[in-house]
Amino acid sequence: MAMWNASKGFQNSTGQDVNPDLDSERKTASFSVERLTNILDGGAKNTQIRRKVDAVLQSDPEFSRENKYFQSQNERYEGAVRRSLYLSKKIEELGWVTDGLEQKYCYRALGDDLAFSVHQVFMKSILGLGTDEQIAKWIPLAEKHYIAGTYAQTELGHGTYLRGLETMATFDTTTQEFILNTPKISAMKWWPGDLGRTATHAVVFAQLYLKGKCYGIHPFIVQIRSLHNHSPAPGVTVGDIGPKMDFAQTDNGFLLLKNVCVPKENMLARFSQVLPDGQYIKRGTDKINYLTMVVIRVAIIRSEVLTTLMKACTIAVRYAVVRRQSELKPGDPESKILDYQTQQQKLLPQLATAYAFHFGCDYLQEIFDQGYAETKQGKFDLLPELHALASGFKVIATEFSSAGVEICRKACGGHGYSLLSGLPSLYTKLVASCTYEGENTVLLLQTARFLIKCFGMAKVGQPLPSSVAYLSSTRFGKCGAQEKRDFLNPDIYTETYKQRAFRMVEDAAVKLQTLIQSGTAQHEAWNVCSVQLARAAAAHSHYIIVQTFVKALERFEKELQIQRILKHLCDLFALHGIFSNMGDFLQAGHLSGKQSNMVTESYLDLLAIIRPDAVPLVDAFDFSDGNLNSAIGSYDGHAYERLFEWAKKSPTNKQDNQTFEKYLKPLFQNALSKL
Incomplete structure (x- = not known):
């Protein structure tokens, strides 16, 4: 195996550990690969930070992807949640700044092996659309994962066409609450990640109704599950939508709301506000929803x-x-x-x-x-x-x-x-x-x-x-x-x-x-x-x-x-x-x-x-073997050896062959007397 060095990346091969066909390609580069890597990273300092982060992650068995391709949907989901929370703790221990380069490079390295991707969108929504008071209340809770959020915009019957969304939020001046409903099956929220099994709260986009008049789409923070036992909140029906083409680690979900009460202060109000008497105040432009x-x-x-x-x-x-x-x-x-x-x-x-x-x-x-x-x-x-x-x-x-x-x-x-x-x-x-x-x-x-x-x-x-x-x-x-x-x-x-x-x-x-x-x-x-x-x-x-x-x-x-x-x-x-x-x-x-x-x-x-x-040119992208997780794309070029090595790890090669006992053995035994 080629050696990884945190300050220099992959050390230059002398040929003995690297497939000669790949090694020879690196000796004829017409440019400095390291310089191009620095350019792609936005500077040599960034490259150094990224490699340091990669080295930390690669050395921690918790982030191993060794058996990823053999895992079930449930194993992928549970592993993603476990790794995400472990990573958050590790980032805090190492003193890496929130939204800093180290955190960015963690997500680059681990990508789809992490959960809470839409939880990040939940926070960005509050940061972009919430007042200073709302940000101060919700963001610290979300950052520490004391709550888990999702972004519930897409509906079973509507996606990109925001004006067509059917979820309704009606303001009740007597209780000072918004009453949220998904009035028919096409209105249920469908697809949001982190919704199916994880989220406790959601930024829900709904048509705002005041005194019978519709004021268009607005975002609301809605608690959808109990923080005590994770059961659905009153009036909430929520679950996972089932297997997809990919994203096995992501619990894409559905959400139905029936007379769910939301406090007035839970409408994200940086650009629009509802007064206690039901009066609507708008700031800025409708395009802010984009x-x-x-x-x-x-x-x-x-x-x-x-x-x-x-x-x-x-x-x-x-x-x-x-x-x-x-x-x-x-x-x-x-x-x-x-x-x-x-x-x-x-x-x-x-x-x-x-x-x-x-x-x-x-x-x-x-x-x-x-x-x-x-x-x-x-x-x-x-x-x-x-x-x-x-x-x-x-x-x-x-x-x-x-x-x-x-x-x-x-x-x-x-x-x-x-x-x-x-x-x-x-x-x-x-x-x-x-x-x-x-x-x-x-x-x-x-x-x-x-x-x-x-x-x-x-x-x-x-x-x-x-x-x-x-x-x-x-x-x-x-x-x-x-x-x-x-x-x-x-x-x-x-x-x-x-x-x-x-x-x-x-x-x-x-x-x-x-x-x-x-x-x-x-x-x-x-x-x-x-x-x-x-x-x-x-x-x-x-x-x-x-x-x-x-x-x-x-x-x-x-x-x-x-x-x-x-x-x-x-x-x-x-x-x-x-x-x-x-x-x-x-x-x-x-x-x-x-x-x-x-x-x-x-x-x-x-x-x-x-x-x-x-x-x-591809070496300049500077992905470690752990980042790529590919039997045929490793830095050393030993594609065939790695394919065989990984194939032997398949659980199917170690399980009892019940299919043989049930279905094939009776047939094969007929040949014993004839061969």
Whole structure:
């Protein structure tokens, strides 16, 4: 096994413990892997802290994942709760600050082996939507796990469409309480994590009714279970929704409420308040209800989506250089499968996508921090742009990454189908993100509404937010590329993406306006245009990510080796997008057929250029073997040995074979006299 060192990461191999096919890849890196790791971590100090945290966790048997793939749903759940509470105690003992880097790196290392993920959302909701008094009351209790919280928004009949939620909260002026009800089966809360078996309290989103009038969705802190014996509170029916595609450790639940009384002070009231006489006071904007969702989306893109794609790339690329198959040249030894162009075309664009999303996350975080700070001051001007950016980015990140992880899995052949590879659980975990925290099609249409509004503003000369300033453009020409290498110029391909986005937004806007002017009702016109609107929003978001990656390259002008490899990855990400969506770019009229062939040639050339650095590029992600928990993706490259070693640990190899005794033995004994 390669040795882990808390200050230096994985020590350089001398070859004796590492598969030679993998070892040779590391000796030809064209850049400093350590420097790239530092960049991804946001600085060498952060890398040092992360490795220290990893070392602490790896040395503690409580956090071992050795038998994870052989555990039942109940074992996964109980283990996750036990580890989470143990981790909280350990964090406190070590003096690691709440929401500090150490805590962040704990979650990066342990990920889906922990419980209370939605408990964190419960706290973020209170911090974002609660008054100072409510924060002071509830957050200390939640931080110490004296209460366990969940975020109950999604209903059996409604998810992303908040205005359609059916849970009701009616204020009773005589008792100074809100009475909460789920009036029919479609109104029951369904899916919230930590609800099924754990939570004692929930932030419940419900339609607020005052004197018979509905004031829209508002959040309420509701106690759903007793702190004495964990039994459901009066009027509460709660339980687990059953097995899912993944997330066995998470107790997703259902919640029905029948005349459940909630004290007046339990309505989160930073932005709206109900007075004792039932008078309603509003502060800010209705869009503030999206704030918590934006907070969550920004967080999951980096911590869940990006990290999962990086892990899949690490496993698949390492396996692709230790797996040998067939001959490239007749008579030669079998070749590393990563030497085949088809394998490169599967894996290297996913690697480029991971790097693109890393820099995209930096950009989104920057915009979010600015918008969040302004919101705290009562300024909401940035919220529409922030919501549109986060929605579009969430769609692109989850769609590209879930598809990318599945490509990585299939690229590992039969062994990628084994749970022991680590890849199936990465995929089933990640594909859920296309739905939770905003269903992707709905999010694209929300982004599209922002784009159509801004397109209309541009037509009358109004100033636009920075991310959509290009919609004010009046002149678009043909692509100026003369030869294939011109498509390695970021100005060329960024302009190509900009034009596609502009044309698709313009086409959808013109069609929408034409239908409305011809007498079609606005809602009907929107539905008729919705496919084009969604595609335009995706094109816009794709453009933003390409543009962001290009701008990030400027930071490394004094580090030529780092800039060179990142430039190759940026080029590959951009050209892969054009290659995979060629029809869009040709239809926009910017590219000619001849230029589309140039794109293809430059794209395929990049595969061979990046291929020698593939292993160093995934090594820069710096996942320990414990983080990856993959038999075929370990640092030492001993995939076959580890697969066999892990398979022998399967409980099925140690259990009595009752099936043989019951069903097979009577049949097999018939052969004894004949053989």
